[in-house]
Amino acid sequence: MNSRLPFLLLIFVLVAIGLSSIYYRHVHTGVPLTPGQRIDVWQVEADISFTGTGEPATVALNLPRDSQFELMEEFTASPAYGVNVTRDEQHSKVVWSKREVQGPQTLYYKGSYKAALNPKDALPPAEQPEPPLLAEPYQSSAKAVLDEAISKSGDTETLVQQVISLINSDDQNVAMLLSRHSRSRTFVLLMQHAQIPVKLVRGLQLEDERRNQSLIPLVKVYLNDEWRLFNLSRVVLDQENPLLIWLEDQPYLLDVVGGEDSSIKFAISKFRSSAVREANHVANQKSWGFGLYSLPIAEQNLFRSILLLPIGALVVVFLRILVGVRCSGTFMPVLIATAFIQTELLNGLLGFSLVVAAGLVIRSYLSHLNLLMVSRISAVVIVVIGIIIAFTVFAFKMGLTEALTITFFPMIIMAWTIERMSILWEEEGAREVLIQGCGSLFIAVIAYLLMDNSLVRHWAFNFLGVHVLIMAAILMIGQYTGYRLLELRRFKHLS
Amino acid sequence: MFDLAKPKALRQNGVMGMNQRNLSYVARYNDRRLYPNVDNKVRTKELALEEDIAVPHLLGTVQYQHDVKAVFDLLPKSAGFCIKPASGSGGKGILVILSKDENGFKKASGSYVQEQDIIRHVSNILAGLFSLGGDADVAMIESLIEFDPIFDGYSHEGVPDIRLIVFKGYPVMAMLRLATHASDGKANLHQGAVGVGLDICTGNAVSAVQHNELINTHPDTGKELGTISIQNWRALMTLASRCYEVSGLGYLGVDLVLDKARGPLVLELNARPGLAIQIANQRGMLPRLQEIEALKLKRPHLVDRRVDWVIDRWS
Numbered sequence: 089m090n091s092r093l094p095f096l097l098l099i100f101v102l103v104a105i106g107l108s109s110i111y112y113r114h115v116h117t118g119v120p121l122t123p124g125q126r127i128d129v130w131q132v133e134a135d136i137s138f139t140g141t142g143e144p145a146t147v148a149l150n151l152p153r154d155s156q157f158e159l160m161e162e163f164t165a166s167p168a169y170g171v172n173v174t175r176d177e178q179h180s181k182v183v184w185s186k187r188e189v190q191g192p193q194t195l196y197y198k199g200s201y202k203a204a205l206n207p208k209d210a211l212p213p214a215e216q217p218e219p220p221l222l223a224e225p226y227q228s229s230a231k232a233v234l235d236e237a238i239s240k241s242g243d244t245e246t247l248v249q250q251v252i253s254l255i256n257s258d259d260q261n262v263a264m265l266l267s268r269h270s271r272s273r274t275f276v277l278l279m280q281h282a283q284i285p286v287k288l289v290r291g292l293q294l295e296d297e298r299r300n301q302s303l304i305p306l307v308k309v310y311l312n313d314e315w316r317l318f319n320l321s322r323v324v325l326d327q328e329n330p331l332l333i334w335l336e337d338q339p340y341l342l343d344v345v346g347g348e349d350s351s352i353k354f355a356i357s358k359f360r361s362s363a364v365r366e367a368n369h370v371a372n373q374k375s376w377g378f379g380l381y382s383l384p385i386a387e388q389n390l391f392r393s394i395l396l397l398p399i400g401a402l403v404v405v406f407l408r409i410l411v412g413v414r415c416s417g418t419f420m421p422v423l424i425a426t427a428f429i430q431t432e433l434l435n436g437l438l439g440f441s442l443v444v445a446a447g448l449v450i451r452s453y454l455s456h457l458n459l460l461m462v463s464r465i466s467a468v469v470i471v472v473i474g475i476i477i478a479f480t481v482f483a484f485k486m487g488l489t490e491a492l493t494i495t496f497f498p499m500i501i502m503a504w505t506i507e508r509m510s511i512l513w514e515e516e517g518a519r520e521v522l523i524q525g526c527g528s529l530f531i532a533v534i535a536y537l538l539m540d541n542s543l544v545r546h547w548a549f550n551f552l553g554v555h556v557l558i559m560a561a562i563l564m565i566g567q568y569t570g571y572r573l574l575e576l577r578r579f580k581h582l583s
Numbered sequence: 584m585f586d587l588a589k590p591k592a593l594r595q596n597g598v599m600g601m602n603q604r605n606l607s608y609v610a611r612y613n614d615r616r617l618y619p620n621v622d623n624k625v626r627t628k629e630l631a632l633e634e635d636i637a638v639p640h641l642l643g644t645v646q647y648q649h650d651v652k653a654v655f656d657l658l659p660k661s662a663g664f665c666i667k668p669a670s671g672s673g674g675k676g677i678l679v680i681l682s683k684d685e686n687g688f689k690k691a692s693g694s695y696v697q698e699q700d701i702i703r704h705v706s707n708i709l710a711g712l713f714s715l716g717g718d719a720d721v722a723m724i725e726s727l728i729e730f731d732p733i734f735d736g737y738s739h740e741g742v743p744d745i746r747l748i749v750f751k752g753y754p755v756m757a758m759l760r761l762a763t764h765a766s767d768g769k770a771n772l773h774q775g776a777v778g779v780g781l782d783i784c785t786g787n788a789v790s791a792v793q794h795n796e797l798i799n800t801h802p803d804t805g806k807e808l809g810t811i812s813i814q815n816w817r818a819l820m821t822l823a824s825r826c827y828e829v830s831g832l833g834y835l836g837v838d839l840v841l842d843k844a845r846g847p848l849v850l851e852l853n854a855r856p857g858l859a860i861q862i863a864n865q866r867g868m869l870p871r872l873q874e875i876e877a878l879k880l881k882r883p884h885l886v887d888r889r890v891d892w893v894i895d896r897w898s
Contacts, residue, residue, distance in 0.1 A: 412601065464710075569601040571598075576588045576589075577588070578862070581795070581796075582588065
């Protein structure tokens with residue numbers, strides 16, 4: 089038992105590595121578990137215009153810091169401006185600068201955002217500032233509104249709702265406050281007086297094919313350990329579409345020094361993109377996010393098929409050790425299965441059987457010629473090529489273009505298969521040839537069905553941890569000393 | 584539905600499966616280095632002769648393609664002979680010639696072959712057609728065994744042989760293999776030969792199977808199989824047991840034949856003996872293997888003590 093401990097430890101380590109790598113790829117990189125998943129990507133374009141006054145100009149645009157969204161890529165377009173994008177703990181902004189600016193100017197910022205995979209929890213509110221003392225009569229109006237709301241409510245949540253409904257009503261005191269402040273500002277003042285954490289934010293309604301949009305003022309209230317968003321402006325929000333919080337904890341959106349008449353407009357468009365591609369796009373930008381997607385397409389495609397072989401190997405191990413299927417050649421079925429992927433199953437089965445059958449007939453003649461083994465197999469290789477040419481030309485003349493894929497079969501493997509089958513025939517009889525031939529084809533078909541499955545292909549290529557798990561499984565099966573399924577029938581009289 | 588045995592019942596009866604044989608016995612007790620001792624029959628024969636173990640007489644070997652014609656110098660003038668590959672397995676590539684007359688060489692089946700057929704067979708052997716890995720091989724010519732007439736009527740055409748499993752030098756299980764018409768004169772059970780399980784202590788038949796099914800009589804000759812009893816069984820046990828020292832392999836299959844004049848001869852040794860012997864004996868082999876594995880001895884038993892131990896424990 090002692091000697092099993094390192095082995096079990098190895099298995100445990102492999103399983104842990106495999107599972108955690110799959111977890112990481114899915115949860116952190118965002119590779120979806122099923123193929124063909126698509127995600128929404130929002131492209132937001134900020135269009136800044138101002139008039140230069142002939143002095144040096146500096147334009148700072150604060151960028152969104154919304155934890156619900158993840159930035160994928162961003163561009164700026166600005167002729168002859170120096171551009172600097174800063175992202176740190178406090179700031180994320182883009183700053184354009186130019187020595188001498190004259191006349192109307194236009195600057196562009198374009199960013200692609202997707203919904204964040206694992207939104208970070210928002211920070212709890214910092215120390216609230218003392219509520220500002222308002223000039224009379226606004227101070228008493230605010231107190232009256234608040235008192236009324238408190239009298240009608242039981243807890244903080246209902247208090248917030250009461251304040252909102254009061255602001256929306258035609259209460260005299262509210263009207264007094266609204267004459268001086270905006271609706272959102274009024275709400276914030278009232279909340280501050282009620283000692284409820286609150287902040288004013290500005291958000292962008294994301295909707296496809298929208299131009300000339302502006303930020304919408306909104307308020308966030310800290311209720312029950314989370315920030316809740318409320319809309320007090322008269323703009324109606326579309327609940328179907330998400331909201332990108334652009335400004336939060338930042339004093340301004342746009343700061344133009346050395347220009348006048350500045351304005352900013354947003355244009356939004358949506359496109360759907362492959363979730364795998366976007367996930368790997370983001371992963372590749374991280375320094376250690378190396379992966380198969382960083383390779384050129386040709387190498388990627390090569391690995392796509394190479395990474396299917398472990399799946400086939402697992403099928404062979406499973407069917408031979410646990411089930412006890414007999415086949416000719418250890419991994420010949422896997423190679424046949426890879427050929428099936430090119431040829432499609434039915435064509436492949438038919439073509440393979442035809443070539444092997446024809447090969448066996450010719451091989452039986454070769455065995456009369458009394459040849460040395462190496463020349464005999466070489467002769468079989470040439471015969472196989474001949475058979476394949478003959479079948480292909482014949483099929484083409486007959487108009488059966490499906491049969492042309494027969495060329496995908498590996499010639500050397502076919503020749504060896506024919507050679508083995510033929511020796512088997514001479515030594516053990518046709519029955520054994522049939523058993524092993526059918527066994528090989530059975531394993532090949534099972535392996536093909538798995539290797540051709542789009543989910544399996546997706547996992548094999550995108551989650552390399554799967555192969556570590558397969559490794560662990562194969563090692564485990566390698567120490568299996570129990571009965572094979574077919575032995576249960578073989579030994580049926582012994583139970 | 585599929586007529587399957589329950590794994591639990593098989594385990595209770597100590598039936599060994601292929602995976603367990605490979606992992607717990609062949610891989611554990613048979614050192615890879617020693618495989619050539621049994622895979623090359625010329626070498627097996629040399630080792631056996633050093634230990635004074637009786638084997639069929641070797642008339643000579645042919646090693647090179649250009650020497651193929653020299654095979655006729657090695658053949659006996661009138662007696663029968665047998666040409667086999669040194670590294671063949673499972674009885675592959677064995678040509679048995681009973682006698683020579685004006686029609687040519689007479690095979691065991693009664694048909695005739697000519698000199699050129701013999702030459703072709705020898706070059707096939709040299710080219711590795713029958714060897715385990717397809718490697719170049721050596722052809723051995725052995726004198727024919729005069730079969731003990733006690734098996735007359737029990738075997739169709741082919742060679743009746745006795746297979747013993749010897750574990751760490753202790754004979755564990757035995758069976759008699761009889762060729763049938765279905766097996767084409769070969770003694771391989773999976774090709775349809777009859778396997779007669781023999782009591783390891785007495786050499787008396789316990790049960791007989793063909794194609795995995797219990798039978799009472801030989802399917803071709805109709806002779807009763809249950810009455811078979813091998814004479815002088817202890818000599819066979821001793822012979823098989825000594826093959827442990829010859830080969831050095833812990834888990835070993837020993838194939839014996841009974842010669843009319845010389846008694847039991849070692850035909851070949853096998854490093855990966857099959858599991859069919861359990862079916863022929865209608866019992867699992869594991870309890871006995873485990874009993875031997877559990878033996879704690881200050882000094883290993885010698886051959887006679889091992890045979891005594893087996894008879895003492897399992898009769």
